[in-house]
Amino acid sequence: MATKVRVRFAPSPTGGLHLGGVRTVLFNYLFAKHHNGEFVLRIEDTDQTRYVEGAEEYIVECLKWCGLNPDEGPQQGGPFSPYRQSERKPIYRQYAEQLVNSGYAYYAFDTPEELTAKRETIPNFQYGHDYRHEMRNSLSLPADEVKRLIEQGTPHVVRIKMPKNETVTFNDMIRAEVSFDTNLVDDKVLLKADGMPTYHLAVVVDDYLMKISHAFRGEEWLPSAPVHILLWKYLGWEADMPQWAHLPLILKPDGNGKLSKRDGDRLGFPVYAMNWTDPKTGDLTKGFRELGFMPEAFINLLVMLGWNDGTDQEVFSLEEMIKKFSIERVSKAGAKFDFEKAKWYNAEWIKRTSITDLRTLFNEVLDNNGIVISDENYLDSVIALVKERCVLISDFWQQASFFFRRPYEFDTDAVKPKWNQDKTDFFKALTVAFSQSPAWNSTDLENEFKALAAEKGLKIGDVMLPFRIMLVGGKFGPAVFDIAALIGKEETIERVNHFLDLLAE
RNA sequence: GGCCCGUUCGUCUAGGGGUUAGGACGCCAGAUUUUCAUUCUGGAAACACGGGUUCGAUUCCCGUACGGGCUACCA
The missing domain is CATH 3.40.50.620 (HUPs)
Structure with a gap:
């Protein structure tokens, strides 16, 4: 091209x-x-x-x-x-007049009231060859009358004169050949009474002036395509007409x-x-x-x-x-449109986006919830742990708030029914063990936890969930020991004690 | 009503004269994850209908049905 x-x-x-x-x-x-x-x-x-x-x-x-x-x-x-087309207003009138002078358009003086009345009396009224001679326009009125009306400043519009018995055919880039019978298209208004062009005139004039090569728009515009194509032709610009594509x-x-x-x-x-x-x-x-x-x-x-x-x-x-x-x-x-699929795309993008690139986005979520981040490395670690669990960026709060402040609510119902003194003893011992823990990382924590459970004769499964609830507040989130490792020794112990107090109440 | 456009799983779609009609979302089942999510494996699920053309049509043609868009001095 x-x-x-x-x-x-x-x-x-x-x-x-x-x-x-x-x-x-x-x-x-x-x-x-x-x-x-x-x-x-x-x-x-x-x-x-x-x-x-x-x-x-x-x-x-x-x-x-x-x-x-x-x-x-x-x-x-x-x-x-x-x-902005409003700033281009003076441009359009000359083209409308050019069309009138070359016989492709005409002045019409019908008031909106007259048009409404016409539409009410005649079913399927179309301002076209069947009725244009019954209307008040430069085709039906004597020339001197038209001249007088214009000189008096009578409000008027310019309408395109749709030809009779022609077929307008064009090649749509998406739909291939599309044709229209001009007898079925009405005499669209080109220039309004306020001097502004309608879309039909403006789109053609501006596409031409701005040297637009391809015009893509929604399918809802397909029915007005013949008007635009005729305009390109009548204005003498046919060779420069853009290629059309009407999008589904x-x-x-x-x-x-x-x-x-x-x-x-x-x-x-x-x-x-x-x-x-x-x-x-x-x-x-x-x-x-x-x-x-x-x-x-x-x-x-x-x-x-x-x-x-x-x-x-x-x-x-x-x-x-x-x-x-x-x-x-x-x-x-x-x-x-399928919103479920839309969310899937977002989840995919979050998964594929690097922690660095996610940082600003997630930090904003924290900011909206009144959390100020001082340690960027900490934020990064949290993001690494929860990004795969977020479908929306805003899910970050729900998925990660417990990393930034103690949970407000605890799913105690999940642990209460099966709670007993052995478990209280276990967690009390756990706080002691943890407080003396030399290393503070996920693997060591897990080993310590498991060893202590074995020592107390408890099944690991019976104490894992309570531990999670203590740290997170609910039955969700990443691996518990990762969480404990990240929030730190002091905070972990405090949360365990806090929960024990809560249960004691 | 008139004109124009469209039609493959529920949804987004691939495909194209001879295929077990492929993928993705969602759904269901299982595995992994001592939570949940992720991940993995498997499953159910479609060529609108009727005529042609053809050895053979889901694919090409014509109708029908259905759906949509437009039908303003709005874009």
């Missing part, structure tokens, strides 16, 4: 970033990087009524977290600035349909990449990041929703994805 690969992600800043949006970014990004191309972020804020404060910054932050930073965009600028949708896990934020709330999993607080209502929607997902796992689980490399490999780093990604291997059918 002679032309440089340039792709774009073009979100509208209306709220949190949906995981489907992130996957669209990912596929764009992977394709671009695979071909040594550029990835552009363009903010499609042409609908001023839907603009939400902070949404753009949020999107940028999400991309940053995922490691999918754009090469050009509103934050860093670039040769095709500005990258991400579906809700139960039933069918596009996955929405509500499904997450209902089923108890995040849908947004990061926490999002609606500035108007103050409502917080949970995100994958704050729940405890690693960005590597997040993009990994997303890429597998609709793509595979043809082998059995399922865990990919971003670098590997870039190397192996190809749009031909993206499937056509929508994929149901």
Whole structure:
């Protein structure tokens, strides 16, 4: 391919970033990087009524977290600035007028009320050849009347004039050939009464001006593809039209349909990449990041929703994805989102990530729980012991809190029924033995413990669990002697005594 | 309703005219771990249906069914 690969992600800043949006970014990004191309972020804020404060910054932050930073965009600028469509407003009108002048579009003066009324009286009303001559527009009205209306500043829009009896065919990179009958497509609004373009005009103009070579977007855009393709043609840019790829949708896990934020709330999993607080209502929607997902796992689980490399490999780093990604291997059918599998990816990533790289992440969890780490080596040892037991980063607290402070609660029910004086004696003797213990390591501790149990005529199994409960608080966690070795002599003895006191009460 | 897109285990998917239809998640059983998790081994589990084409279709074609998307001066 002679032309440089340039792709774009073009979100509208209306709220949190949906995981489907992130996957669209990912596929764009992977394709671009695979071909040594550029990835552009363009903010499609042409609908001023839907603009939400902070949404753009949020999107940028999400991309940053995922490691999918754009090469050009509103934050860093670039040769095709500005990258916010609201700031490009003056650009669009001339193209709309060019289309009117060449007969491919027309002015329409119908008010929203008139349109609603029309839709109510005529079932399946479409603003197209069947009805456009009954409406108030530059096709139905005399030229001088049109001129007068415009000069008077009458609110009007520009609509595309869909041709009659034509078939628009294009080759989608994922779906192969797709065709549409122009008789069935309506005269979409191109320029709104407020002077802003609609998505249809803006996407074509900006993709052209920004030299976009490949346009990837969700399948929900497929029905409007004929409008865009005709626009490329009518504007005289057909030779520069990007190649299209309509990505399969991400579906809700139960039933069918596009996955929405509500499904997450209902089923108890995040849908947004990061926490999002609606500035108007103050409502917080949970995100994958704050729940405890690693960005590597997040993009990994997303890429597998609709793509595979043809082998059995399922865990990919971003670098590997870039190397192996190809749009031909993206499937056509929508994929149901499975939160269980999503968690599996995260657990896999935690297991595969080095202690050093996990340190910051886990330290943050401790920080959130009011623990300040002074000894980094100690933290590292704990991480080594529990990382395989964490599915989410946030699980670290549940799995490791007892390494940093004495347990608040003890599962005494697990030991009480079988408790007896022999055991009390054993543990009292154990504290004495431990206090005199010259070495303090897992193996020696285990040997001492076992020797003492044998001496007292107790089965090891009968005292192991109580010992664990004393140190941990419950029936979980890594090997007991590893824990004792790590928390130290003093702390171990204190915990044993504390528990004995508790039982005595 | 109309238009467009889709359909392999419950889920994500591999495969592709002749295969014991492969893998992963989840589930079940066993082993290991004197806890739990990890790990390991094994198991149940799928080509939507009907017609073609063909010596042979899960694979190609056409229908049907089902599912989804779109149908705004929203993207």
